[in-house]
Amino acid sequence: MAPYEPEQDTNEADELSAGRRKAARYVVPLAVAGVAAATIGLVPALATSGDPDLKDITAQELIEKIAASDTEQLSGTVKISTDLGLPSFGGSGLAGGFGPGAGGGGGEGGKGSAADPSAKLMELASGTHTLRVAADGPDKQKLSVLDDAAEYSLIHNGDDVWAYDSASNEAYHSKEAGKQEGRKGEKELGKELPATPKEFAEQALKAADKSRTSVKVDGSAQVAGRDAYRLVLKPKESGSTVGQITIAVDAKTGTPLKFTLSPAGGGSAVVDAGFTKVDFGKPSASTFDFKPPKGTKVTEESDAAKGKGGEHGEGFSGVEGGGLNVIGDGWTSIAELKTPGGQGLPTSGSGADSGDVPPEAEKFLNSLGDQVKGDFGSGTVFKTRLINALITDDGKVYVGAVTKDALVKAANAAH
Amino acid sequence: MSRAEADAVAGTGTPVPGKSAPAAPETGAPEAPGPAAGPASASDSGPRPVRLAWTLGLFRSELSITFRRWRTLALLAVLAAVPVLVGIAVKIETSDGGSIGGGGPDGGGGPAFIAQVTNNGLFLVFTALAATLPFFLPMAIGVVAGDAIAGEASAGTLRYLLVAPAGRTRLLLAKYATTLTFCLVATLVVAVSALAVGALLFPLGEVTTISGTRIGFGDGLLRALLIALVVAASLIGVAALGLFVSTLTSSGIAAMATTVGLLITVQIIDQIPQLHAVHPYLFSHYWLSFADLMRDPIYWDDLVKNLGLQALYAGVFGSAAWARFGAKDIAT
Structure with a gap:
């Protein structure tokens, strides 16, 4: 055809045909879009299909495998999403469900350094986060929370525990130095909130009492490109809000790769934490090597302790000094707390009492919960998708991963 | 001109x-493309x-x-001025020894990486790119891309271009390649200007990645270059969209305005949480993923998604532009 004419055969007298040719051109962009949509839709479906063939294993063997797993070197990416229904409540709720350090959530106020670990890790308790973990033996660990264009890293290397927040360019440093308090500090940093599937799995298995839990191996799955067994834990007794817990365990190393907690009420998982990438090789040594860059504001633990010591002390003395009383055990255990100032706000352990709360705010708070009455008097039940809490009018708090009725029953029994 | x-x-x-x-076709002799073209070139x-x-x-x-248009030069000058402004603002704010953003639990406000600028001037490159990528850069691309075909049409020069035996497809490809070159040049202008200002006002040296590890300055420069390339590549989608819009109308201004309007609309949609289902398909959604290059090790997931999405936009809107332009009646 002649180059100065439109790229269609205009010699053809048939106008209709020309129109059809015009229309036919638009098939190309549509086809490109269609192929792309099909690829986006099909590739993940194809990738996840085909569960690996693994030899059968009993639940007991699998649990022993987890216990015997001595994975000390690993690096990977973890995606964790938490959906408790009530984000602000969720922070202390999750910890309350899993760890005795629930009262330690006092850091949520965020006073002091932006790099303060306890405040930062609380953010993990709601929403979806991408984490990077790396570990090389018991002395070197790193946990990074990937934010938009920023990262929060928690680095444990020998005697030093560093926290670095790149968004505010602040660092937090604590020396372990083998002291008892140091150990506690480290434990607090790493273990107060479970973040990796392994920690979740350990907590869940600890909580799972054999006589009250049905444990079985439910087929296999592929997690982060590795073959894994699926271990399913289900509470036997009623009254728990936990529907089932699924743990994907790496078939070779016995390392938990994915942890999913589904609520009894159905719907999406409350906690879903799993590796999207995992590598059992030794991470490079520079990963754990942190020196605060010039101009970074460094908060030493001793400085911070002055500001936060009160709160933390309160939290811990609460736990150790008998202020916290656990009713029942296993899945339906309920924690009973006494709030310091009579009627308490739902942020357990924050020490903020509602004595000074204006009536409007109190009304609002009450509207969030359900009013209940019983032998214990009256109170308010605050609900999330997993954790429920009953705050009685005389200032007692009952918290647990149990239904509202179970909370009222516990309060009645304790009365 | x-x-x-x-x-x-x-x-x-x-x-x-x-x-x-190149000059021959303008003489209006399509069958004589120059002596060097050889005997077979007439067909x-x-x-x-x-x-x-x-x-x-x-x-x-x-x-x-x-690149000889005053308009283009003015756009580049505006882009080069952004890092200068950011650098001076950071310098003034921190001249009393304070830190930018004032710390606090929310971290520093402002564009990404701004807190690190005072430690290392290289971070001004990243800050400047993070500040210009959401609006200034794509707006400049929108102006150039929107003008590509529609500008010629409104100036009445499009038909002369089509007289040349280059064919419409190749004209379109040349226009798109020019727009992409402008993407790269615009990004590099921002990066180089930021590096110069950063080197003048702040110290340079070892770079601390946002993961807390340290890399040498040379390695940091390499990453800065990589980031500039990724930012330039992030604009491929807007460029293709602008080119398509440009084939729809014969008014250069209308095409530019539509492209920039689409850009703003997409950015707003990307901010509305209720519309999260469509967010992964918006061309601007993964733009800030270039910051993942500053992690150690580099986190590739979002970067790959971003580049894939840009390629998808280039494919869909590029072929749509081809479909439209190839069959269009050129009246002007």
Whole structure:
């Protein structure tokens, strides 16, 4: 055809045909879009299909495998999403469900350094986060929370525990130095909130009492490109809000790769934490090597302790000094707390009492919960998708991963 | 300057060795593409090297026209001024020894990486790119891309271009290549200006990645270059969209306004949480993923998604532009 004419055969007298040719051109962009949509839709479906063939294993063997797993070197990416229904409540709720350090959530106020670990890790308790973990033996660990264009890293290397927040360019440093308090500090940093599937799995298995839990191996799955067994834990007794817990365990190393907690009420998982990438090789040594860059504001633990010591002390003395009383055990255990100032706000352990709360705010708070009455008097039940809490009018708090009725029953029994 | 003038300048300004091919078509002699083209060149199935030279010639002339426009130079000047402003603002705010953003639990406000600028001038490159990527850069691309076809049409020069035996597809490709070159140049202008200002106002040296590990300055520079390339690549989608819009209308202003309007709309939609289902398909959604290059090790997931999405936009809107432009009746 002649180059100065439109790229269609205009010699053809048939106008209709020309129109059809015009229309036919638009098939190309549509086809490109269609192929792309099909690829986006099909590739993940194809990738996840085909569960690996693994030899059968009993639940007991699998649990022993987890216990015997001595994975000390690993690096990977973890995606964790938490959906408790009530984000602000969720922070202390999750910890309350899993760890005795629930009262330690006092850091949520965020006073002091932006790099303060306890405040930062609380953010993990709601929403979806991408984490990077790396570990090389018991002395070197790193946990990074990937934010938009920023990262929060928690680095444990020998005697030093560093926290670095790149968004505010602040660092937090604590020396372990083998002291008892140091150990506690480290434990607090790493273990107060479970973040990796392994920690979740350990907590869940600890909580799972054999006589009250049905444990079985439910087929296999592929997690982060590795073959894994699926271990399913289900509470036997009623009254728990936990529907089932699924743990994907790496078939070779016995390392938990994915942890999913589904609520009894159905719907999406409350906690879903799993590796999207995992590598059992030794991470490079520079990963754990942190020196605060010039101009970074460094908060030493001793400085911070002055500001936060009160709160933390309160939290811990609460736990150790008998202020916290656990009713029942296993899945339906309920924690009973006494709030310091009579009627308490739902942020357990924050020490903020509602004595000074204006009536409007109190009304609002009450509207969030359900009013209940019983032998214990009256109170308010605050609900999330997993954790429920009953705050009685005389200032007692009952918290647990149990239904509202179970909370009222516990309060009645304790009365 | 007018199209005819520009082409004349381009023809003499960038001579193709051994050929006067790019200038020849403007003489209105389509069957005589120059002496060097050989005997077979009169037909459409001329030898490949000649065609390549033609396409390159067209591209070169487009390029020189684009970069000689006052409009383009003004856009680049505005882009170069952004890092200067950011750098001076950070310098003034921190001159009393304080830190930017004032710390606090929310971290520093403002664009990404701004807290690190005072430690290392190299971070001004990242801050400047993070500050210009959401609006300034794509707006400049929108202006250039929107003008590509519609500007010619409204100036009445499009039909003269089509008289050349280059074909519409190749004209479109040359226009798109020019727009992409502008993406790269615009990004590099921001990066180089930021590096210069950063080096003048702040110390340089070892770079602390946002993961807390340290890399040497050379490695940091390399990452800065990589980031600039990724940022330039992030604009591929807008460029294709702008080119498509440009083929829809014969008014250059309308095409530019539509492209920039689409850009703003997409950015707003990306901010509305209720519409999260469509967010992964918006061309701007993964733009800030370039910051993942500053993690150690680099986190590739979002970067790959971003580049894939840009390629998808380029494919869909590029072929849509081809479909529209190839079948369009050129009246002006």
